Amino acid sequence: MPLRAKLQMQQATRAEMSTAHAQMAREVFMPQQDDDPEDVLFNSLYGLRSIELNRPAKLNAINGSMIRKIGSRLAEWKKSDMANIIVIKGAGPKAFCAGGDVAALANLNKMGEEGIKKSIEYFGLEYKLDHLISTYNKPYIAFMDGITMGGGVGLSIHAPFRIATERTVFAMPETGIGFFPDVGASFFLPRMPGAVGTYLGLTSSRLTGPNVFYSGIATHYLHSSSLPQLESRLAELRFKDYDDMSHRLAVINATIEEYCTGLPHDQPILLGGELRKAIDRCFSFNTVPAIIRALEAEEGPAKPWAQQTLKTLNEKSPTSIHVTLRQMRIGAGWSILQTFQREYHMAAKFMKHHDFTEGVTARLIEKRDPKWQPELLVDIDPEDDISTGFFTVDNKLEPLRLLSDGDYSSYPYQGCGLPTESEVATVVKEGIKTQKQVLNHFLKETRHKQGVEEVVREILERKTFVEAKDEDRIAVWDDATQ
Structure with a gap:
């Protein structure tokens, strides 16, 4: 199916910003007196609007x-006929x-109830921005060039275009600091193929360069030197x-x-094969x-990985692992x-829990x-089940009012990235095809997009x-394979 036709079939319910929502955006993202005027830089070039996170000494x-600057500017551009691409x-x-400035x-949080209240307000502000990005009505492109973790994932993963480079390092490291994968991870991690999202969420494992692309976290892979010309x-x-x-x-x-x-030939697909x-x-x-x-029962080639994974899990916050x-699920x-809305309540509970303040203090401040x-x-x-309490709604906490009613149950505009495992399964199951015919189907559909051959071959x-069957070797999907 041509890309445009596929994109048309995947239209999301993306609410336009009403007058009331625009007013709310102005109030939510209103600058404060002590805001740093240089921590985000904005630029306009013809129809393109760029946002540059500008705290390199703090890894941005x-x-x-x-958040206030980005949110207010996105709300402004959302209504502008001059802004075509972000x-x-x-x-x-x-x-x-x-990530977020968790330190x-x-x-x-160490300041007591008033400090905890301010921490909770921060997460409310961050999630409003992330939801605005996830339901944005204009093309939004994230250059995931370099470390992209935690809060940085929230700024990028919900975009229709996510570009990885040879310098990209992706991770959701929250279980290592006594927190949980947030910024929408409850949505995007469970929707990754098989148990990959669960594995990445629990272990905080890192993916680098092309493997961020192979995994579907990025939609494209470019060399970092090409980004200025692309922009x-x-x-x-x-x-x-x-x-x-x-x-x-x-x-x-x-x-x-x-x-x-x-793609670099010395970095094969990591989350594949055995x-x-x-x-x-x-x-x-x-x-x-x-x-x-x-993990304890694993034998054969995967045993060293299983033993290392056990060690990794035992270093994380037990509460975070269970949550x-x-x-x-x-x-x-x-x-x-x-x-x-649900992650907001979860974050509020973690701000009051021992492990977050202890984990951040130990890992990031006191080493x-x-x-x-x-x-x-x-x-x-x-x-x-120690996790149950983190999923209850705190009636004393004011509900998180997002800036629009935009909603969906699966990401729109998925045709821009590599074929997914479910898409390959559909093609295999819908007709009599050899493995080569299935591969050729996706190469033709994507116009030989880089990475398609490697990913589809691995899945097949x-x-x-x-x-x-009739002298042909027909591909049959094996639902029992793990």
Whole structure:
């Protein structure tokens, strides 16, 4: 199916910003007296509007001052006929955005109830921005060049275009600081194939460079040296008033593809083959003890990985591990709007919990091992579901009022990235095809987009077997394969 047709079929319910919502945006993102005037830089070039996170010494960690600036500018551009495309990027060569400024939040929490209240307000502000991005009515492109973690993922993962480079380092590191994967992770991690999202959420494992692209976290892979030229080219694009969003995205997608110069041959797909099978075997369970037992039982080529993963899990906050696993299971049923509303209540509970302030203080400020409460995974009674309280709605906490009613249950405009495992399964199951025919189908549909051959081959090798039929070797999807 042509990309534009696919995009038209994936239209989301994206509410236009009403007068009331515009007024709310002005109030929510109103600048404060102590905001740093230089922590975010904005630029306009023809129809392109750029946002540059400008705290390179802090790896562009995002704080309230930055959120207010970005939110107010996005709300302004949303209504502007002059703004065609939005690009967000980070200053310096090291990071797009390493996450939220959690050290400042931990210090606030140490001040008592008033400090905790301010920390909770920060998350409310951040989630309003993330929801605005996820339901934005204009093409939004994230240059994930460098470290992209935590809050930086919230600024990028919900965009229709997410560009990884050789410098990209992706992770959701929250369980290591006594928190949970937030900024919409309840939505995007459970929707990753198999148990990959659960694995990344629980272990905080990192993906680098092309593997951010192979995994579907990024939609494109470019060399970092190509980004300035791409940005200039995007500024030159012209759209007619009657061009719909699907047409604009198709044009932008083709433009980005012009700057793709190939994938490094020395970095094969990481979350594939035997490792991917082991991830699905071990992280598909619904309880932490069951995952631990599965890792302990691993034999063969995946045993060293399983042993290292056990060590990793035992270094994380036991509370965070249990909460995150439950989050991965129930988040799959949340819409994007529900996700941010529910995560807001979860974040508020973590601000009052020992492990967040302890984890951030230990790991990031004092550079020591944290002292969790409870201390170890084995200290938790399997019959005691300590995660339940984090998913209840606190009636004393004012509901999170988002800036629009925009909502959906699956990401719109998925045709811009690599084929997903479910898409390959559909093609295999819908007709009699050989593995080569399935591969050729996707190469033709995507106009030989880079990465398609590698990803589709890996999926076919792992998830299909061949059946002889009329002298043809027909691909058959194996639902039992893990």
